[in-house]
Amino acid sequence: MPEDPINASSKAVPQINLRRRLVNAAVTFAAVGAVILVLTPLVAIFGYLVYRGVGSVNWAFLTQTPKPVGEAGGGMANAIAGSAFILLLASLIGVPFGIGAGIYLAEYGRNRFGDAIRFTADVLNGVPSIVIGIVAYGIVVLTQRHFSALAGGVALSLMMIPTISRTTEEMLLLVPNSLREASYGLGISRWRTTLSITLRTATSGVITGVMLAFARVAGETAPLLFTAFGNQYWNYRIDQPTAALPLQIFTYAISPFDEWHRQAWAGALVLIVLIVVSVSAVRIAASRGMLKGAN
Amino acid sequence: MxxxxxxxxxxxxxxxxxxxxxxxxxxxxxxxxxxxxxxxxxxxxxxxxxxxxxxxxxxxxxxxxxxxxxxxxxxxxxxxxxxxxxxxxxxVGMVFQKANPFPTMSIYDNVAAGLRLNGFSDRRKLDEIVENSLKMSVLWDEIKGDLRKKSGASLSGGQQQRLCIARALAVEPQxxxxxxxxxxxxxxxxxxxxxxxxxxxxxxxxxxxxxxxxxxxxxxxxxxxxxxxxxxxxxxxxxxxxxxxxxxxxxxxxxxxx
Amino acid sequence: MANGALRAPGMTGPKPVAGPQLAGQTSWASAIRLKDAGGQLADTVFYALVLFCALAILAVVGLVLYELVSKSQLSWHAFGFKFFLGQNWDPVNDQFGALPFIYGTVVSSLLALVLAVPLAIGVAVFTTEMSPRWLRGPLAFTTELLAAIPSVIYGLWAIFVLVPLLRQYVQPWLARYLGWTGLFEGPPYGIGMLAAGIILAIMIIPIISSITREVMTAVSQQQREGVLALGATRWEMIRMGVLRNARAGIMGGVILGLGRALGETMAVTMVIGNRPEIARSLFAPGYTMASVIANEFSEATGDLYLSALIEVGLALFLVTMVVNILAQLLVWSVTRGAPARTHA
The missing domain is CATH 3.40.50.300 (P-loop containing nucleotide triphosphate hydrolases)
Structure with missing residues (x-):
């Protein structure tokens, strides 16, 4: 039978279309499914965290130190304070170095050497946190012959530096060059221009970067295991082992006691609230007015 | 010639x-x-x-x-x-193609920037110079109420350019x-x-x-x-x-x- | 300044163009305030300071390498390359072989990739190509939140929610229907390689999907329109116009996720079972390189023991570094400049 080209194609087209449409629908369905599947653990984690945590966060939890095994009550006050202490130390080291390096990269580092620094910062950013812990152990704990808050702070600061320097660089590069020119045109020296004009204009962006780095290290546990080490009691000394919230959560989570499990959830809730609040605050601030008015 | x-x-x-x-x-x-x-x-x-x-x-x-x-x-x-x-x-004062006031500074701070950032700190003298510069650039009457309240970037394009002129004049160039x-x-x-x-x-x-x-x-x-x-x-x-x-x-x- | 020299400017050059004469006494020259020389010293000091900060980054990475290499010497000399092939981890008798940890790290990470990659790409495709505009922001924000949850909280959740779920429902089901593969046999503890792989997958989805999103957005609109104009369905447009062009970048995102999974410590330590054994079944407990350091480092007695742990750390560092660099290069090839030419 002679083939009729017109009829043949008119028959074939709807078939192909149907198959193609089906594939299209299936893929759309799969993508929606993926979104739901990914959102489920998120909802589950937050939901469970709130469900288990809310009942356990109380005044005692926020003001007392841990009770010995078997006794009910007690809290994580020393761990919360210890985390604050360690994070303060980390920020005192990490923020100036990070911003300084960011300034170098943005204002002086548009060359091969700057590229090398950028590359190294990215490498540092990818170093597993447990390895950072080993390094902080080697340079601080071994020299001090003590686990200490300082060692924990150093470990976390090493993790903050690359993040802060890269975001600072990005934010400074967003500042239009015309502002630098205006400043040079007034006879203002380069360092003054960088600090009082460029950095000042980029302030909100730089703060965003600092807060993100802060939020990232606030929940870090691995680098504290053998640096800050943990402590059942209050510690105000920089050269002594110090409790930290994530460490305490870890210790309690893998313990066999229900009471400690309860407290681990409470600690987790406190930690996540601190982190989410700082991340969202930063996001809102950033969307409101990063580089306000600079065009 | x-x-x-x-x-x-x-x-x-x-x-x-x-x-x-x-x-x-x-x-x-x-x-x-x-x-x-x-x-x-x-x-x-x-x-x-x-x-x-x-x-x-x-x-x-x-x-x-x-x-x-x-x-x-x-x-x-x-x-x-x-x-x-x-x-x-x-x-030497310089005014650029596109007005470039410092966005994070008030009008006053913009005009004072050249002097302040070069280490000049006499408040009273500064007030005087800022006022004179803004008068010279014929911006004073339009913004004198908002001197410290408004950001330099909130002005209109023409005002911004005159602000930049005032800023250039404030350092007393020739x-x-x-x-x-x-x-x-x-x-x-x-x-x-x-x-x-x-x-x-x-x-x-x-x-x-x-x-x-x-x-x-x-x-x-x-x-x-x-x-x-x-x-x-x-x-x-x-x-x-x-x-x-x-x-x-x-x-x-x-x-x-x- | 001699005014005479200025009055008769001896101009050379092709076209001397004269203006008005220079006055004998420039009346305003004296008004120039001859103060300091312009703060050049301050500029130099400032430059040195920020350069120092930048060099600190180099120094830190150098220090990381130095610490790891120098402190693992003892173990390296004792076991040589066999360290990475030995299956026996026996601190009591000072015998150290890291193969079970390497195996655990690789298997848990690969398992995580297998689970995470399709989901992450699905999420990215949905967010960039299908989602209504108003949903994009919240979706991106939610995935970002997922990335902000600390590892220890993932671990906590996994211990108390994921593991019981696996033990009671998932593992019996898998054992019954897929047990013949050999991957799903043995007693369903809940805790083990499977739990570690799942929790890692949840943790690396945000990274992979946000990078996939980024590279997909970098694909130009013209590419999409070109394919659509040929009468393609939306999926065909995504497949041919977007995914093909973003391939190298997506690969980069996947490898970056792998890097994160390899180095992840806490969540894995909390659910993998921490037993240095190599088993075929994913139900069996395992151990990873990061976990063994986390668990044993502060209790390590004896120099050789500590040195062996640091050598594990060195291996982990080198592997993640190579993986991350590879990933960076792939992502850059898409987001900076033209799409990578991975095919002729």
């Missing part, structure tokens, strides 16, 4: 050459700019007119790989030859360089800036780069025509626009190219 007897020379340029990397942007520019007059620099885009004014206060060298050779004197100040660039720029100050402005705002230039040239030596020949004719006593990095003709404005001695100038003026 015959120099007007008694007219002071504000800026003297000798054999000025400038490069961006290997590209030569200016070739052997020599000219004397009259003090307390306005001098316009015209020419098609890419002719080096912006580069020229940026060489006068050493802004040219802030660009990567940029180089300058030659001699520039502003009064008794040697612009090159060992004088620090920052020092030169403190004595020379004011303007690099196409009206090109981003509407005609009414441009008119205001032109009026301002008229008043300012009583006290300042003004060099204004413009692509607008009518503007050059309106505000400047002297006009220089640049083409491909060379100064083709420099004379009284009337002469340039009525009887230029160079064919190329005439072609440009009459719109035959550029």
């Amino acid at each position: 015959t120099p007007e007897p008694g007219t002071e020379i504000g800026i003297q340029v000798e054999n000025l050459n400038a490069w961006f990397g290997k590209t030569q942007a200016l070739q052997d520019i020599s000219m004397n700019v009259a003090a307390k007059h306005a001098t316009a620099i015209i020419g098609p885009s890419g002719c080096g007119k912006s580069t020229f004014v940026r060489c006068l206060n050493r802004m040219h060298e802030t660009v990567r790989d940029a180089r300058v050779m030659g001699r520039v004197r502003i009064g008794e100040l040697e612009v090159y030859n060992g004088t620090p660039a920052v020092y030169v720029r403190r004595h 020379v004011l360089l303007m690099d196409e100050p009206c090109s981003a402005l509407d005609p009414i705002s441009s008119g205001k800036i032109e009026d301002l230039i008229f008043q300012l040239k009583e006290h300042y030596t003004i060099v204004i780069v413009t692509h607008n020949m009518q503007q050059a004719a309106r505000v400047a006593e002297y006009t220089g025509f640049f083409l491909l990095g060379r100064l083709i003709e420099f004379d009284k404005t009337e002469k340039i626009f009525t009887t230029p001695s160079e064919k190329r100038t005439e072609d440009y003026i009459t719109g035959r190219f550029g």
Whole structure:
């Protein structure tokens, strides 16, 4: 039978279309499914965290130190304070170095050497946190012959530096060059221009970067295991082992006691609230007015 | 041309050459700019007119790989030859193509920036200078209530440009360089800036780069025509626009190219 | 300054153009405030300071390498390359072989990739190509939140929610229907390689999907329109116009996720079972390189023991570094400049 080209194609087209449409629908369905599947653990984690945590966060939890095994009550006050202490130390080291390096990269580092620094910062950013812990152990704990808050702070600061320097660089590069020119045109020296004009204009962006780095290290546990080490009691000394919230959560989570499990959830809730609040605050601030008015 | 007897020379340029990397942007520019007059620099885009004014206060060298050779004197100040660039720029005001107030600073802080960031801290004197500069740039009456409240970036385009002029005036320069100050402005705002230039040239030596020949004719006593990095003709404005001695100038003026 | 020299400017050059004469006494020259020389010293000091900060980054990475290499010497000399092939981890008798940890790290990470990659790409495709505009922001924000949750909280959740779920429902089901593969056999503890892989997958989805999103957005609109104009369905447009052009970048995102999974410590330590054994079944407990350091480092007695742990750390560092660099290069090839030419 002679083939009729017109009829043949008119028959074939709807078939192909149907198959193609089906594939299209299936893929759309799969993508929606993926979104739901990914959102489920998120909802589950937050939901469970709130469900288990809310009942356990109380005044005692926020003001007392841990009770010995078997006794009910007690809290994580020393761990919360210890985390604050360690994070303060980390920020005192990490923020100036990070911003300084960011300034170098943005204002002086548009060359091969700057590229090398950028590359190294990215490498540092990818170093597993447990390895950072080993390094902080080697340079601080071994020299001090003590686990200490300082060692924990150093470990976390090493993790903050690359993040802060890269975001600072990005934010400074967003500042239009015309502002630098205006400043040079007034006879203002380069360092003054960088600090009082460029950095000042980029302030909100730089703060965003600092807060993100802060939020990232606030929940870090691995680098504290053998640096800050943990402590059942209050510690105000920089050269002594110090409790930290994530460490305490870890210790309690893998313990066999229900009471400690309860407290681990409470600690987790406190930690996540601190982190989410700082991340969202930063996001809102950033969307409101990063580089306000600079065009 | 015959120099007007008694007219002071504000800026003297000798054999000025400038490069961006290997590209030569200016070739052997020599000219004397009259003090307390306005001098316009015209020419098609890419002719080096912006580069020229940026060489006068050493802004040219802030660009990567940029180089300058030659001699520039502003009064008794040697612009090159060992004088620090920052020092030169403190004595030469500059207004840019696009208004660039510091967005995080109030109006007051914008005007005071040049002095403050150079270490000047006498509050009362500063208040006075800020007020005077804003009056000079005819912005005072429009914004005096919002001096410390409003950010410099909240003003309209024309106001921003006048704010930038006030900011440049606050450091008490003798020379004011303007690099196409009206090109981003509407005609009414441009008119205001032109009026301002008229008043300012009583006290300042003004060099204004413009692509607008009518503007050059309106505000400047002297006009220089640049083409491909060379100064083709420099004379009284009337002469340039009525009887230029160079064919190329005439072609440009009459719109035959550029 | 001699005024005479200025009055008769000896101009050279092709076209001396004279202006007005320079006045004998420039009346305003004296007004110039001759103060300091412009703060060049301050500029130099400032430059040195920020350069120092930048060099600190180099120094830190150098220090990381130095610490790891120098402190693992003891173990390296004792075991040589066999360290990475030995299956026996026996601190009591000072015998150390890291193969079970390497195996655990690799298997848990690969398992995580297998689970995470399709989901992450699905999420990215949905967010960039299908989602209504108003949903994009919240979706991006939610995935970002997922990335902000600390590892220890993932671990906590996994211990108390994921593991019981696996033990009671998932593992029995898998054992019944897929037990024949050998991957799902043995007692369903809940805790083990499977739990570690799942929790890692949840943790690396945000990274992979946000990078996939980024590279997909970098694909130009013209590419999409070109394919659509040929009468393609939306999926065909995504497949041919977007995914093909973003391939190298997506690969980069996947490898970056792998890097994160390899180095992840806490969540894995909490659910993998921490037993240095190599088993085929994913139900069996395992141990990873990061976990063994986390668990044993502060209790390590004896120099050789500590040195062996640091050597594990060194290996982990080198592997993640190579993986991350590879990933960076792939992502850059898409987001900077033209799409990578991975095919002719």
